Amino acid sequence: GAGVSQTPSNKVTEKGKYVELRCDPISGHTALYWYRQSLGQGPEFLIYFQGTGAADDSGLPNDRFFAVRPEGSVSTLKIQRTERGDSAVYLCASSSLGNSPLHFGNGTRLTVT
Amino acid sequence: ILNVEQSPQSLHVQEGDSTNFTCSFPSSNFYALHWYRWETAKSPEALFVMTLNGDEKKKGRISATLNTKEGYSYLYIKGSQPEDSATYLCAFRRNDYKLSFGAGTTVTVRA
Numbered sequence: 001g002a003g004v005s006q007t008p009s010n011k012v013t014e015k016g017k018y019v020e021l022r023c024d025p026i027s028g029h030t031a032l033y034w035y036r037q038s039l040g041q042g043p044e045f046l047i048y049f050q051g052t053g054a055a056d057d058s059g060l061p062n063d064r065f066f067a068v069r070p071e072g073s074v075s076t077l078k079i080q081r082t083e084r085g086d087s088a089v090y091l092c093a094s095s096s097l098g099n100s101p102l103h104f105g106n107g108t109r110l111t112v113t
Numbered sequence: 114i115l116n117v118e119q120s121p122q123s124l125h126v127q128e129g130d131s132t133n134f135t136c137s138f139p140s141s142n143f144y145a146l147h148w149y150r151w152e153t154a155k156s157p158e159a160l161f162v163m164t165l166n167g168d169e170k171k172k173g174r175i176s177a178t179l180n181t182k183e184g185y186s187y188l189y190i191k192g193s194q195p196e197d198s199a200t201y202l203c204a205f206r207r208n209d210y211k212l213s214f215g216a217g218t219t220v221t222v223r224a
Contacts, residue, residue: 004156033212042117042202042214043157056211091156099145101159102204102212 002026006092006105013082014113021077021108025094032075033102034067035091043091049075082112117205119215126193127223133189134218136203140184147204147212148177148188157202160188193222 005024013019025032030051035043045059052072060066064082069075079086089109093102118137126132138146145164149157161170166181174191190197200217207213 031210035214040216042119042216045211045213048211050210056209058211093157099162099164099206101147101162102149102157103159104149104156106156 004105012111023075023092029094031095033093037089117215123219125221131191136186138205142207143181144208145206149202150199152199
């Protein structure tokens with residue numbers, strides 16, 4: 001079946017611009033996570049959705065970052081006034097409830113020039 | 114911030130040899146410990162989800178153990194093959210469902 005889909009796969013933007021990263025989770029998965037991975041580091045937690053609501057957004061680095069999941073399915077991570085330090089691979093993952101494993105997308109590689 | 118530590122950061126192993134590496138995590142508020150394999154140009158793939166102290170899981174030549182009281186898990190690869198080359202990530206889940214990852218152990222199997 002279809003896995004987690006992330007678009008775009010690559011995004012190059014200029015410093016100061018606004019970007020949106022999209023995540024299409026596996027159908028029926030209620031939990032959705034966003035992570036950020038920089039070179040040499042493990043995935044860094046950004047935000048977790050249970051259904052439509054952000055159950056934990058403690059990982060968002062500052063108020064330039066925002067994420068939504070209005071209908072409990074597709075999620076969009078929005079970054080305003082991008083900075084070079086935002087360059088990373090942004091990973092989305094979804095899972096069903098309980099102790100189910102995460103299913104990851106292929107990530108969006110964001111480069112801020 | 115939850116400290117999930119993995120060691121070593123990288124290792125090289127000869128084809129056919131066995132190897133193991135460690136994940137350490139906080140021993141309080143434990144809910145589950147996940148292991149993922151992340152191959153180059155692919156997305157991370159789940160290997161195991163472990164929840165009980167003393168748990169042992171096996172998938173082919175890969176196995177894992179869990180000690181929640183002391184806060185560590187071992188991943189073992191028996192008879193390493195080139196296709197085992199990947200970064201292995203562990204992730205600690207607290208009882209609030211937040212999943213925190215370690216930096217990974219990158220395994221390179223030499224033919």
